[in-house]
Amino acid sequence: MSIEARHITKTFGQFTALRDVSLTVNDGELLALLGPSGSGKTTLLRIIAGLETPDPDPASALVFAGRDVTREGVGERRVGFVFQHYALFRNMTVFENIAFGLQVRPRKLRPAAKDVREKVRELLALIQLESLADRYPTQLSGGQRQRVALARALAIEPKVLLLDEPFGALDAKVRQGLRRWLRRLHDTVHVTSLLVTHDQEEALEVADRVVVMNQARIEQTGTPEEVFHHPASEFVMDFMGSVNLFHGRIESGKAVFGPLVLDHSARGAVEGQTARLFVRPYDLHIDRLQTGNPSLRARVLRIQAAGPQVRVELQAETGEAVVVEMPHAQFRESGIAPGDDVFVGLRDARVFTEDWSI
Amino acid sequence: MNGGRSYATDPAPLRWALTAAALGFLGLFVAMPLAEVFGQALEKGWQAYWAAIDEPDALSAIRLTLLASGIAVISNLTFGVAAAWAIAKFQFRGKNVLVTLIDLPFAVSPVIAGLIYVLVFGSQGWFGGWLDAHDIRIIFAVPGIVLATVFVTFPFVARELIPLMQSQGNDEEEAGLSLGAGGWQVLFRITLPNIKWSLLYGVILCTARAMGEFGAVSVVSGHIRGLTNTMPLQVEVLYNEYNFTAAFAVASLLALLALVTLAAKSFLEWKVRRVHSELEANPEA
Secondary structure, eight states: EEEEEEEEEEETTTTEEEEEEEEOOOOOOOEEEOEEEEEEESHHHHHHSSSSSOOTTOOEEEEEEEEEEETOOTTTTTTEEEHHHHHOTSSSSEEEEEHHHHHHHTTTTTHHHHHHHHHHHHHHHHHHHHGGOOOOOSOOHHHHHHHHHHHHHHHHOOOEEEEEEETTTSSSSHHHHHHHHHHHHHHHOOOOOEEEEEOHHHHHHSSEEEEETTTTTEEEOOOOOHHHSSSSSSHHHHHHHEEEEEEEEEEEEEEEETEEEEEEEOOOOOTOOOOEEEOOOGEEEEEOOOSOOOEEEEEEEEOOOOOSSSSEEHHHHHHHOEEEOOHHHHHHHOOOTOOOEEEEEEESSSEOOOOSOO | SSSOOTTTTTTTTHHHHHHHHHHHHHIIIIIIHHHHHHHHHTTTTTHHHHHHHHSHHHHHHHHHHHHHHHHHHHHHHHHHHHHHHHHHHOTTTTHHEEEHHHHHHHSSOOHHHHHHHHHHHHHSSSSSSHHHHHHOOOTHHHHHHHHHHHHHHHHHHHHHHHHHHHHSSSSSHHHHHHTTTTTHHIIIIIHHHHHHHHHHHHHHHHHHHHHHHOOHHHHHHHOOTEEEEEEHHHHHHHHHHTTHHHHHHHHHHHHHHHHHHHHHHHHHHHHHHHHHHHHOOOOOO
16 A cells, blocks of 8 residues: 655754655555654654654545545554564563454454464464464564564554664564565565665665755655666765765866866866765775876875774875775785875766855 | 671671660650550550440541541542552643642641641631521531541552553553453553552551541541541640540550551552562563
């Protein structure tokens, strides 16, 4: 079932959590809402669930598969909601937690006790916790609790699954495992899912599409590849991973950052405009000798070789701190050491200019 | 720890002296007077004791006390849960005022609480004329006693629940709603089970206070024997008449009720601790 949120604004007193946000989730897709804390992503999720009401506005609407649900309560919307801190019912066992959604149905719609048991067994098998049906939530590990929370949400056969930072409270190792498990689960269940996260790795790995949010607005919507390789704004570029930042300006169709000069004629920027250059650490390379391409003179300060890549910290001639990452083999070949004077060249970079002219 | 001295332990004589001082103080000011209540009550034997209690005025006092505290506990239970729910789970204007109001009976002397009711409902009070005209008696009658008891025991349940409910947050309730449960289902299946031990604890404290209340009730009661005397008031009346055996007999009943409450409270505390330690014993599996 598709979800459409139109012109949603939400304020809490003086604070604006969402500013005229519109969003579409396609049927059967897993969409990630990605952004730093305070960007409004959780508020948007809670509004879609019906746990918060958007500010009144004639243009604003929530549409599930063509049906306007703006005025429906949280219970009527049939959404499965998974909370960051699990929110399992502490006075109930795992079994009772999962069965809850079926047992609170009005008498006419309530499945027979036998069917409830059957359904819960199925879900327990799905989350691979069959042996723990009689445990209480406090007797489970974090990862197990979150799986129970997911099974509980799936028990009501929701048309939409909403996950609020579902792995945020877990340690890195468990998080990775659960992430892949969630993706596999989505591929079997095919329920339209919306996942809120502040972890870009999680969003890129799990989602079909990613929506990047910042300061109550949507910055960019796209596939993980689009968002990662073609960030639409400085914010997205910065948020998607560590970057080197250089300040410069536009001069006769070229973006000039000290000794680094890049062609900018195709982008039609105004002469004299300030510009910023963003380069990923792995898009920089280090040469001992100056090549024909634009490069920066820099001195190696520190080398950190523990990790999947070697991280080299340098001080550029222009004063900026620069970080370069390279594979171990390449690092050994280059033979650079702290104190060396080298040249830093660009492989790929993005130039952003101000959106307004001065 | 195994009996040997460590730098963290004081020398034995000091430890003994401190323990003895504490126990001696408790004995002198708590245990001995309590024993004396029972001693005095039984001084003339079980028969005299029984005769003092099996007497219309005394029985009426016991009935009134049970009635007033029963009503007070039930109404404060309802109000306490409602107020704690509102305060812990919702943001609204005037919340601080409500919290302060709940604490008011703790701060105000019970005598003043009684006087307030006399001013409001007494024959010279705001509603006095209207009440007289409709032949409704509140002051110097049972309703006044119930009202005074309710007022004095107002904060116990709410105070016990608010911090717990605040720490538990809204997540479970929201989860329940998202799974399709209605408001009452959320209350009875999620909220109440989560607070049951604290609720029971608040009820016990509330009961103890309601049965022992003297000041506020004394002002509104009018001390009419067999009609508006509660147990504490009956004790005072009998004592003032130098009827010591009867006074102490009723007092001993009150003291007994207090001891039962105390035992129930300790049991609850033990039980809650055990539930917690059981649950936390094996979190990873």
